[in-house]
Amino acid sequence: MKIELPEVVKLLKEHDNFLILCHSHPDGDTLGCGFALARALRSMGKKANVKCEDNIPRKFSASCEIIEEQDFEPEYIVSVDVADTKLLGENVQREYGDKINLAIDHHSKNADFADYLYVDASAAAACEIIYQIVCELGVVITKDIADCIFTGLSTDSGCFRYSNTTPRTHYFAAKVMECGADAAKINRIMFETKTKEYAILERMVLESLKLYCDNKLAIIAITQDMYKTSGCSEDECDGIASLPRQIEGVLAGVTIKEKKDGKFKISVRTYAPVDAAQICSKMGGGGHVRAAGCQLEGTLEETINTIVENVKEFLV
Amino acid sequence: MKIELPEVVKLLKEHDNFLILCHSHPDGDTLGCGFALARALRSMGKKANVKCEDNIPRKFSASCEIIEEQDFEPEYIVSVDVADTKLLGENVQREYGDKINLAIDHHSKNADFADYLYVDASAAAACEIIYQIVCELGVVITKDIADCIFTGLSTDSGCFRYSNTTPRTHYFAAKVMECGADAAKINRIMFETKTKEYAILERMVLESLKLYCDNKLAIIAITQDMYKTSGCSEDECDGIASLPRQIEGVLAGVTIKEKKDGKFKISVRTYAPVDAAQICSKMGGGGHVRAAGCQLEGTLEETINTIVENVKEFLV
The missing domain is CATH 3.10.310.30 (Diaminopimelate Epimerase; Chain A, domain 1)
Known part of the structure; x- marks a missing residue:
C-alpha cells in the first residue's frame, strides 16, 4: 500500500527491532540511507541493524561507518533504495524478500513488494527522503548521520552535477554540512581519488x-x-x-x-x-x-x- | 580602502555608467560575476558594459550570454574576481589598471589596487558575493542572472566538490536554481562534455x-x-x-x-x-x-x- 511521509514516520515511531535492507552491489545512497536510519533509530533507544548481501566497498567505510551489530530478533523490516526484491541479492531475497514491512525508495518503478511503500521519485537520492524522515523523527543529526546522508546525496547526484539534482538536494546538502558532514573529504574519496x-x-x-x-x-x-x-x-x-x-x-x-x-x-x-x-x-x-x-x-x-x-x- | 558589503551596495546604487572588468583567460566565475552584475545594474536603469582582454570561450556563451554593448563613457570602473591588475591582461591593464574604483573579489591576497576593495575569502566563488549584492540591490533575479551566478558557483567549486564549498555555496545554488538557473545544462557543458x-x-x-x-x-x-x-x-x-x-x-x-x-x-x-x-x-x-x-x-x-x-x- 502506498503511503505518505507522515505515515512512514508514524510506523517507524511505533515499531522496534528494525532490520534495514540495502540493495546488493551497494552504492553510497543505499548505504547512506541504511546507516543514517539505523543510527537515528538507535538514538531513539530502538534496536536497528543494517543488512547487505555484499561486502561494503572500502571507499564507503569513512562516511558510512559500519555500526556494531546489535543482538535481537528482527520485528520490522525496512528496505531503502531497493526498487525490486531481486536487487537485494540472492540470499537476502530468499530470507527476507517476502517479509518486508516498509519500502522507502526514490525509483518511480518500485515493484511494490512491501506492506507499505513510500516512493518519492523527485528525490535525486533516497537519502533526501531519509533526511526528511530523520528530521520528522525529531532526532538530532549527529556528524555520523550527516556524513551518511551527504554520501547518498552526493553520490546519487554525481556530486550535484546530474539533472536529477534539485534545489532541495542543495538545501539538504547545506543542512547536513551544517550538522558536521565532511563534504570535502567525502567528495574527495567518492569522486577525486583514483588508485x-x-x-x-x-x-x-x-x-x-x-x-x-x-x-x-x-x-x-x-x-x-x-x-x-x-x-x-x-x-x-x-x-x-x-x-x-x-x-x-x-x-x-x-x-x-x-x-x-x-x-x-x-x-x-x-x-x-x-x-x-x-x-x-x-x-x-x-x-x-x-x-x-x-x-x-x-x-x-x-x-x-x-x-x-x-x-x-x-x-x- | 577595504569596505563591507553594505557600502559596496551603496556605491553601486550611487553611481552609473559602469565598466566591469573581468580577468584575462576568463573563467566561469569572473564572467558570471561580470554579466550578472551588468544585467542587474541595467535592470535598475543604469548603463553597464563588461570588458575582458580575451575572447570568451565558446562553452560560456550558453550561460554567460554576452550582452549587447551600450554606448557611453565609463564613469565607474569595477573589477570582479581580479586579484591583481596584471591579471587583467596587457591592454586592459594599461587602459584601466590605475583607474579602478571598486574591486569585488574572493582572493585573500587581493593586491588592493582599487579605491575601494571588498574581499570575502570565505566565498568559494566571487559569484557568491555577487549573489548577495544583487539581492541587496533589490533586483529581481531573472533566469539570465541566475544562469550567470550558477556558472560561477559551480565552476569555481568544481561542481561543489572542492573543499572551498560551504553550506552557503549550496544555499545560493538552490536559490538561483529556483530563479530558473539551468543547472543541469550548465554543469553538463562545464563538466561533462568533452570534445x-x-x-x-x-x-x-x-x-x-x-x-x-x-x-x-x-x-x-x-x-x-x-x-x-x-x-x-x-x-x-x-x-x-x-x-x-x-x-x-x-x-x-x-x-x-x-x-x-x-x-x-x-x-x-x-x-x-x-x-x-x-x-x-x-x-x-x-x-x-x-x-x-x-x-x-x-x-x-x-x-x-x-x-x-x-x-x-x-x-x-
Missing part, C-alpha cells in the same frame, strides 16, 4: 571507446583481462559508466562490463530526450530515465551488436 | 603522468605538439589541471602547459596540508591554498626539476 590501478584501467577503457549511430552512441567495454592487466578491482569501477556520455554530441553512453561468469553487465547513461530505462527494459533490465542497466550474454561482439540495435531507434 | 579532440589529448596527457616524492607529487605536461596532434585547442583544457591530484595518495598535482611562446604555465592543485599558494609564490606566482599557478622558463626537463625542487619540502 594508480584505476588510472591504468581508465586509460585502457578510453582506448576501447567506439562511436556508433552518427556519433550519438558511445560504447566502452571492460573485460576481465583488463582488470587483470591493470590490477584494478571490479568494485573500484562504479564511476566509469559516466565516461562514454562525456564525449560531445553523445546522447547515449554505454558501458559493458564482463563479469567473472562471462556474462555482461550493461550500464546505460543518457541525455534528454533519450530514455535509458526504456532502452534497458527492451533488453530485460530497468532503472532511471538517465541511468539504467541490464545484463546480456554472448560474445562481446554480439553484445555490442545487440546494444547498437536496441539503442539506435531511440536516437533518431 | 573528441579533448578526449584524445587527455589520453596523451595521462600517458605523460609521472610520480615523484614518494608518489605524493604527480606531474603532467601538455606540449604544443600534443595540441597539434590531438586537434584540441588550449582554451578547452582548463579542467585538465584537476587530473594529477586524482591519483590516490597524491598531495600535490602539477600541470605544465607549454605556451605558444615556449614558456610554461604551471598549475598546482593540492590537498591539505599542502599549500599551493605558498609553493607557487616560491616560483613567482600565487593563488589560493588549494589551487595556484605560476610561470616558468627553460626546457621541459628543467621545468620539472624546478617544480620537484620547490614542491618537495612541502611534502615532508
Whole structure:
C-alpha cells in the first residue's frame, strides 16, 4: 500500500527491532540511507541493524561507518533504495524478500513488494527522503548521520552535477554540512581519488571507446583481462559508466562490463530526450530515465551488436 | 580602502555608467560575476558594459550570454574576481589598471589596487558575493542572472566538490536554481562534455603522468605538439589541471602547459596540508591554498626539476 511521509514516520515511531535492507552491489545512497536510519533509530533507544548481501566497498567505510551489530530478533523490516526484491541479492531475497514491512525508495518503478511503500521519485537520492524522515523523527543529526546522508546525496547526484539534482538536494546538502558532514573529504574519496590501478584501467577503457549511430552512441567495454592487466578491482569501477556520455554530441553512453561468469553487465547513461530505462527494459533490465542497466550474454561482439540495435531507434 | 558589503551596495546604487572588468583567460566565475552584475545594474536603469582582454570561450556563451554593448563613457570602473591588475591582461591593464574604483573579489591576497576593495575569502566563488549584492540591490533575479551566478558557483567549486564549498555555496545554488538557473545544462557543458579532440589529448596527457616524492607529487605536461596532434585547442583544457591530484595518495598535482611562446604555465592543485599558494609564490606566482599557478622558463626537463625542487619540502 502506498503511503505518505507522515505515515512512514508514524510506523517507524511505533515499531522496534528494525532490520534495514540495502540493495546488493551497494552504492553510497543505499548505504547512506541504511546507516543514517539505523543510527537515528538507535538514538531513539530502538534496536536497528543494517543488512547487505555484499561486502561494503572500502571507499564507503569513512562516511558510512559500519555500526556494531546489535543482538535481537528482527520485528520490522525496512528496505531503502531497493526498487525490486531481486536487487537485494540472492540470499537476502530468499530470507527476507517476502517479509518486508516498509519500502522507502526514490525509483518511480518500485515493484511494490512491501506492506507499505513510500516512493518519492523527485528525490535525486533516497537519502533526501531519509533526511526528511530523520528530521520528522525529531532526532538530532549527529556528524555520523550527516556524513551518511551527504554520501547518498552526493553520490546519487554525481556530486550535484546530474539533472536529477534539485534545489532541495542543495538545501539538504547545506543542512547536513551544517550538522558536521565532511563534504570535502567525502567528495574527495567518492569522486577525486583514483588508485594508480584505476588510472591504468581508465586509460585502457578510453582506448576501447567506439562511436556508433552518427556519433550519438558511445560504447566502452571492460573485460576481465583488463582488470587483470591493470590490477584494478571490479568494485573500484562504479564511476566509469559516466565516461562514454562525456564525449560531445553523445546522447547515449554505454558501458559493458564482463563479469567473472562471462556474462555482461550493461550500464546505460543518457541525455534528454533519450530514455535509458526504456532502452534497458527492451533488453530485460530497468532503472532511471538517465541511468539504467541490464545484463546480456554472448560474445562481446554480439553484445555490442545487440546494444547498437536496441539503442539506435531511440536516437533518431 | 577595504569596505563591507553594505557600502559596496551603496556605491553601486550611487553611481552609473559602469565598466566591469573581468580577468584575462576568463573563467566561469569572473564572467558570471561580470554579466550578472551588468544585467542587474541595467535592470535598475543604469548603463553597464563588461570588458575582458580575451575572447570568451565558446562553452560560456550558453550561460554567460554576452550582452549587447551600450554606448557611453565609463564613469565607474569595477573589477570582479581580479586579484591583481596584471591579471587583467596587457591592454586592459594599461587602459584601466590605475583607474579602478571598486574591486569585488574572493582572493585573500587581493593586491588592493582599487579605491575601494571588498574581499570575502570565505566565498568559494566571487559569484557568491555577487549573489548577495544583487539581492541587496533589490533586483529581481531573472533566469539570465541566475544562469550567470550558477556558472560561477559551480565552476569555481568544481561542481561543489572542492573543499572551498560551504553550506552557503549550496544555499545560493538552490536559490538561483529556483530563479530558473539551468543547472543541469550548465554543469553538463562545464563538466561533462568533452570534445573528441579533448578526449584524445587527455589520453596523451595521462600517458605523460609521472610520480615523484614518494608518489605524493604527480606531474603532467601538455606540449604544443600534443595540441597539434590531438586537434584540441588550449582554451578547452582548463579542467585538465584537476587530473594529477586524482591519483590516490597524491598531495600535490602539477600541470605544465607549454605556451605558444615556449614558456610554461604551471598549475598546482593540492590537498591539505599542502599549500599551493605558498609553493607557487616560491616560483613567482600565487593563488589560493588549494589551487595556484605560476610561470616558468627553460626546457621541459628543467621545468620539472624546478617544480620537484620547490614542491618537495612541502611534502615532508
